[in-house]
Amino acid sequence: MLDKELRSMIGQVKDGRMDRRAFIKRMAAVGLTAPLANQILALGGVAMAEGASTYKPTKRGGGGALKLLWWQGPTLLNPHFATGTKDQDGSRLFYEPLACWDPDGNMKLVLATEIPSIQNGLLAADGKSVTWKLKPGVKWHDGKPFTADDLVFTWQYAKDPATAAVTIGVYRDITVEKIDDLTVKITFPKPTPFWADAFVGAGAGQILPKHLFADYIGSKSREAPANLAPVGTGPYKFVEFKPGDLIRGVINPDYHMANRPYFDSLEMKGGGDAVSAARAVIQTGEYDFGWNIQVEDDVLLRLEKGGKGKTVYAVGGDTEFIALNFTDPNVEVDGERSSMKTKHPLFSDPVVRKALSLLVDRESVKKAIYGRAGRTTANFLNGPEKFVSKNTSWEFNIEKAAKMLEDGGWKAGADGIREKDGKKLKIVYQTSINGPRQKTQAIVKQACQKAGIEVELKSVVASVFFSSDVANPDTYPKFYADIEMFQIPLSQPDPSQHMRRYLSTSVATKENKWQGTNFPRWVNKDYDAAITAADMEMDPIKRAAYYIKANDLMWQDTVFIPVQHRLKVEAAANNLVCVISGWANETDNLFDWYREG
């Protein structure tokens, strides 16, 4: 779509000559989805549409008990200490943010009254500040009023390094000031195109009550009694918590949203594994909802036959990928393997990287493993839609790969393995131990063998692979292998954090104790320029173009071989209407859940 045409359309919407829906339809016609259109409108000066609600019940309560099954049960209930989404999910039953994301990636108001936009004056045109108006009359579960002080406090609490909050990254560089009891202004140090991070969503956005945490800021943070007994503003009030096992809540009769919530009580049971969780929801109906059902699709299809439940999918931006190592994992320079002073002996030839990409059969992986929960893709960046490149393509073609290698001088040796200049096409392929990943490994290995590449498979237990343990050689940031496969979740409907990881300045090395996020150790000036520009760009169209360019650069250089765009999979009782967003936690839209019939 032409920049000019788009701008004129935005102008038309602004002047009221085109209605919003028509605009979104036109955008959809050129391959862009509603969330994209919405956000483009918002940043183009037209207010972002509020996520439409599908909630039907006409009175509060009366829905009985809601039984949730989380096979990894929440272990703590302070969202700012959350290690992993399970803890965010558990806290989110009680605490709330100003806004959250609906299934389409639209913003949905929770504790705020209005979505900030340039038009309504709440969002500064230079992108350096945003003002939020809070809902009046909201009360904490203990009856104390919810005010701007609570937001200012949450910011102070999270940004204090001594508190050791995991949300510090969101809060430490911003300033939050109270304008009046129901207004706060957030100031950013530089133009911030994605301003909806602090106080939004379940990840970092949950707001704490000042009156209960004020004495436990900083080094005393662990001692707060409210860490284990949350007092929030949410639809359910806290009753009981047993870490890893059980959370119980009852309806909040003073909840600030009309007719909500529907259920009279809720229970979140933890423990077990995904398969039996799917069974308890879909087959036996013992539970209403099962979280994160990472189970092979044919198992789910079998359970669904005549069962009491169904699977629910949500599209987000998670990509299962194979990363290529641009440095040599087998040579040690100054006591460091995969050192920036080396080049990968095989992958320094782009032909090998391209051939490898041709050997990954995304369609078979989808069919054999992910089923309805996966989509084939050529892109590293798969969402939100407006940032997804349409310039890329993928292909599975063993003959073509073999020919490319042959033409590139990689000739088959006596053992059938190709070699060039004495270097054999032998690679080590590592990933974390996980059923679908081991199956994918086998599929890729088979194709590689046919093309004359020998692949040694390696699998590392997840707790080691994903750790930051400097002493362990098998972690993914150290990347002491030729290729490795996993996914990095895209935790918000914006790619900035995600794409910033691969800047040349972020290479993981011994010097930074492998805390750098650029683990393929790929260096590209054009990529750096695109990402840096996108970070400051307030024009949404140009900004999207930068990310698309960045993604295309990765595709051209074959830094990642995207295997599958993964969807979130949940299990739900047939009569449960659950609102799940690929851009939010499962419990983020809980206030909109109800039972039908």
Added chain:
Amino acid sequence: MSQYVLRRLLIAIPSLLGISAVLFFVLALAPGDPFSELATNPNVPPEVQAALRAKFGLDDPIYLRYLHWLNAMLHGDWGFSFVSRMDVDKLILQRLPTTLYVIGSAQILALLIAIPVGVYAATKPYSLFDQVANTLAFVGFSLPTFFTGILFILIFSVTLDWLPFVYTTDIKGTGIHWGLEMIRQAIMPVAVLGLFQAASMTRFVRSAMLDVIRLDYVTTARAKGLGQAKVIVKHVMRNAMIPVVTLIALQMPAVFGGAIVTEQIFRIPGIGSLLISSILSNDTPVVMAVTFVFACLVVLFNLIADILYGWLDPRISFR
């Protein structure tokens, strides 16, 4: 007697110290850290992970960490879980009743099956009853609990829909209804664990009985004209129970271990599943505490066994 118990308890102290040291160093050397999940979270800058590690003392040298732990333990402070930031003793106490209920019931079930069956089989060796019991026992301890557990779930929950397969500590209702539900949900895990235990114990009881039944004094007792029941119960069983008591006592900690698998399958929030999840998340303080509790159980049950020996056979005196 009391002097003996006291002496035994004092001897236990160095063993427990040794056990704790070994456990701690092995855990500290094991890979992974409790904050590994944060590594792929883009909201968490590496400095924060580093700060958390520093705050929780994970960067201190191992011996220092051990001394800190030991010192705290001696003062009755079990530390706090890195993962839930809750005090470890609270965490364990929350789960102990469930473990005791399920495992205790399973153990009682095992004894109720093993002793009569084993004794009866031994009195009639190679009879039909003996052979059937033997075969079942072999099958029983050859099938691992994770297999029988899933089999039970498929039969009684999925196909027949009689029993729930998710154990919940939060049963609605009071009085009799509550009690019945508690029993209902425990049936499968107790049966799985109890039958497994019973199988190996039956074999053991039988062979211990056979050893004693052939001794001369038993023949003498019979020759004196004592009834079969009296001979078996008074003369044979009492002596045969000595090795059985040893087995049961030494097995107790292992039962807690074996329950780990059962607890996972049925989602029983017991100590075993706490241990598993803590190991998976590298939550050292909890792993230390739970394993240490197991170590204490070993020592305790050994002591109980020793005391029972004296009661079963007064020739074994406490000195």
